[in-house]
Amino acid sequence: xxxxxxxxxxxxxxxxxxxxxxxxxxxxxxxxxxxxxxxxxxxxxxxxxxxxxxxxxxxxxxxxxxxxxxxxxxxxxxxxxxxxxxxxxxxxxxxxxxxxxxxxxxxxxxxxxxxxxxxxxxxxxxxxxxxxxxxxxxxxxxxxxx
Amino acid sequence: xxxxxxxxxxxxxxxxxxxxxxxxxxxxxxxxxxxxxxxxxxxxxxxxxxxxxxxxxxxxxxxxxxxxxxxxxxxxxxxxxxxxxxxxxxxxxxxxxxxxxxxxxxxxxx
Numbered sequence: 001x002x003x004x005x006x007x008x009x010x011x012x013x014x015x016x017x018x019x020x021x022x023x024x025x026x027x028x029x030x031x032x033x034x035x036x037x038x039x040x041x042x043x044x045x046x047x048x049x050x051x052x053x054x055x056x057x058x059x060x061x062x063x064x065x066x067x068x069x070x071x072x073x074x075x076x077x078x079x080x081x082x083x084x085x086x087x088x089x090x091x092x093x094x095x096x097x098x099x100x101x102x103x104x105x106x107x108x109x110x111x112x113x114x115x116x117x118x119x120x121x122x123x124x125x126x127x128x129x130x131x132x133x134x135x136x137x138x139x140x141x142x143x144x145x146x
Numbered sequence: 147x148x149x150x151x152x153x154x155x156x157x158x159x160x161x162x163x164x165x166x167x168x169x170x171x172x173x174x175x176x177x178x179x180x181x182x183x184x185x186x187x188x189x190x191x192x193x194x195x196x197x198x199x200x201x202x203x204x205x206x207x208x209x210x211x212x213x214x215x216x217x218x219x220x221x222x223x224x225x226x227x228x229x230x231x232x233x234x235x236x237x238x239x240x241x242x243x244x245x246x247x248x249x250x251x252x253x254x255x256x
């Protein structure tokens with residue numbers, strides 16, 4: 001099964017839940033990959049969208065966010081692109097260090113990297129590609145470690 | 147999605163129904179801070195009916211916990227499902243909060 005979606009969404013955090021729900025509905029769901037879609041992909045895509053809306057586009061309501069999703073039987077690929085100037089993903093401190101745990105923010109990129117199999121940014125830093133590999137039917141699909 | 151606030155003894159219990167994410171975190175924050183302003187000091191946020199939490203949701207819990215502590219109070223959490231517990235463990239926020247397996251367990255000794 002191959003599905004391709006291209007969505008242009010308003011720069012509004014209230015749009016995120018509906019977009020994520022819609023995209024997840026387009027993904028092949030079986031017992032083996034249900035948790036990866038419901039936890040890893042849902043949270044990973046939510047983080048990418050909120051980063052794009054809040055930081056990339058700076059909450060500017062005149063801007064848009066582009067979401068491109070390719071769904072295949074073995075993996076789901078989502079690219080989220082904002083209209084901002086980009087950022088340096090290597091500059092984000094580790095939120096799990098004791099000195100950073102009390103910080104209110106700074107966990108979004110960390111969660112993306114923990115929950116997705118691949119996270120890649122373009123050179124400008126305004127587009128992130130998330131790849132989640134779906135488990136084959138003959139083994140259990142762990143939600144986080146895979 | 148909704149946040150239901152009620153009292154159990156002298157503890158203010160907030161049920162998170164649905165998601166706790168960037169789109170609704172301010173609503174939770176306002177509800178808890180309003181109770182804090184009224185003089186409440188013991189808070190339990192229960193996740194029995196919660197689908198998922200994003201980093202903004204985790205961040206608002208950290209922020210509220212700090213504000214409650216600054217007023218001499220305590221904010222506890224309860225009823226995390228396996229997915230939610232995973233998020234707390236990944237981010238090591240399970241080390242910052244007292245988390246009850248059940249609401250009753252979290253309420254004990256408050």
